[in-house]
Amino acid sequence: MTESRIYYLLSRYADKEIGKEELLELKELVNSSDNSLLGGMFEHLWCNFDYKDGEADKKELDKIYSGIQKKLKRKRVNMFLYRTLRYAAIILIPLLFTLSLYFYQDREKMYQLGQKEITIDVAKGQKAGITLPDGSRVYLNSESSLRYQQSFDYKDRKVDLTGEAFFEVKRDTTKPFIVYTKHLNIEVLGTTFNLYAYEQENTIEMALVSGYVKIETHTVPSEVMYVKSKEKILFDKISGKLHLEKTNTLFETAWMRNELVFRSEQIESVLTKVERKYGVKIHVDGKWIENDRFTGYFYSDHVGDVMEILRMHYKFEYRMKNDEIWIITTTN
Incomplete structure (x- = not known):
């Protein structure tokens, strides 16, 4: 019913027989109708139109036709953009999410790596x-x-x-x-x-x-x-x-020259540094002079040479096995 009414009113408009109320009705129907329907209807009307008043009528109808074509074109472009953007969104949103997650994880990995x-x-x-x-x-x-x-x-x-x-x-x-x-x-x-x-x-x-x-x-x-x-x-x-x-720093940097230098150090500290330098473990069997201090200089790659000097100074006996040394102190 609506389609035939529109066609009728368009025909009266083209023939310049449409009244004021009919023109308002046509306007409302056109605004509320599907553009593709109007396009087909107008094309049919165009092909079957008899130009009674010559070129003036043709120009008027051309104007109407051009307006509908522009509207249809905009509709097609809008629909194309809508569909394109919708499909792009379907593809890009997961992709962007994946990339964002990747870069976030990458930054996290870099941060964690930096904190390692x-x-x-x-x-x-x-x-x-x-x-x-x-x-x-x-x-x-x-x-x-x-x-x-x-x-x-x-x-x-x-x-x-x-x-x-x-x-x-x-x-x-x-x-x-x-x-x-x-x-x-x-x-x-x-x-x-x-x-x-x-x-x-x-x-x-x-x-x-x-x-x-x-x-x-x-x-x-x-x-x-x-x-x-x-x-x-x-x-x-x-x-x-x-x-x-x-300081002249010679004492403090002696270890870099593979030297052991002691200046009035307690014997316990001396033995600790001997252990550290030569990678051995020293055990003391018997009583030791706790407050005794030692001043000396050692330059040797062998712990046995150091133990010999200490033995002569402190009058003790010792025995070595692998990386362990046992000191046996003498009592007076």
Whole structure:
């Protein structure tokens, strides 16, 4: 019924016989009707139209036809875009989600990788030298451990040390090099220094060969001290105090030259360092002079040579088997 009514009104409009009320009705029907239906109807009307008034009528109908064609064209374009975007959304949304998830996971992996800790452990009787990502060199003494994150030198330069190490720090004014120990931190820009920080020792020592160093304790309140070359800092773990003194650094770096140097050290400390250097375990059988202190210098690749010098000094007997040494003290 609606289709035939529209066709009728269009025919009257083309013949210029349509009234005012019919024209309003046609307008409402056209606005509420499907464009493809109007297009087919208008095309049929166009093919069967008899131009009574010549070219003027043709131009008027051309105008109507052109308007409907433009509307249909917009409709087709809109439908094409709608369908294209809908299909694109069906494809792209999962793809974008997958890519977003991939990049998120990739960032997570990179972050986790950067947070991964690298640890260099040196066994008793051994030494090791490593080059850090920034080009700094670290030489580790026996029974020492150095830890740093894989992201080292990306945003900062931080390492943790337990034991003894000699540092040759590459200068970088934008990223201070910080060495963390259990009791204090050492912050430098570019310098060389030796740090002695074994857990079982009551004292931490830092001897500066060259450069400039800032020391900060973990105590509350913290203590800060600045150290220049040829100076040595000592931290007493029991009192929590720092002490500064002069040094030529030969004593502190003796281990790098494969030397053992003792200056008025308790015999227990001497034996601990002998164990550490040569990778042995020393047992003491009998009474020992607890407060006795030893001053001496050893340069040998064989622990037997060191034990002979100590035997002559302290008048004890000893026996060795594999990596173990038993000291038998004599009594007067």
